[in-house]
Amino acid sequence: MYKLYDFLPSGNCYKIRLLLSQLGLEYERINVDILKKESRTPEFLKINPNGRTPVLDHNGKNLAESNAILWYLASNTDFLPTSNYEQAQVLQWMFFEQFSHEPNIAAPRYWISILKAEKEYKEQLKVKTKLGYAALDVMEQHLSGNDYFVGNQYSIADISLYAYTHLAEEGKFDLSRYRYIKEWFKRIENQKNYVSIKQS
């Protein structure tokens, strides 16, 4: 029995909904409205002391951090390659996502499209935008020679990076010059049991 503590607009939460759909796993969704600080209540902090979604509850065992949850669900499935080297490459891209990509690409979207506070964040946006484009350049370069991030197969490395990349325009990133990233979006959107962030 799976329960997902989930905030619908969150790309980190969407990663989990996408993989659950592609694995054909049923789950109960528990809405946590982070804009109403529901992830910071004493009750929620018992579930995740870090006060953030997503959290997966699997038969009473809780797991936080979107990429750890992806790994947990994908283990022993086609969404995680089997060799040690390829598994380490999946981790390489998921650490890249959390350090160089998500903090720079998700934050502008959050400030501009969710909080509607572009003016207030003007200075921070300059820094994040520059670093966000640098992360997109790294992805574009990789995808210019590869269909997917690891081992030429669709994996949780792709799910992790897809979540916020395909929403980057909501943070005013111009994706028109990223031909290979846009072709990769199509390959992902054609995967079996793909669901969009709005459908899931």
Ligand SMILES: N[C@@H](CCC(=O)N[C@@H](CS)C(=O)NCC(=O)O)C(=O)O
């Ligand atoms: N590194 C974490 C980041 C999680 C995160 O930042 N979650 C946001 C939504 S995208 C959240 O719940 N924020 C609520 C808060 O900070 O109070 C992950 O990958 O799961």
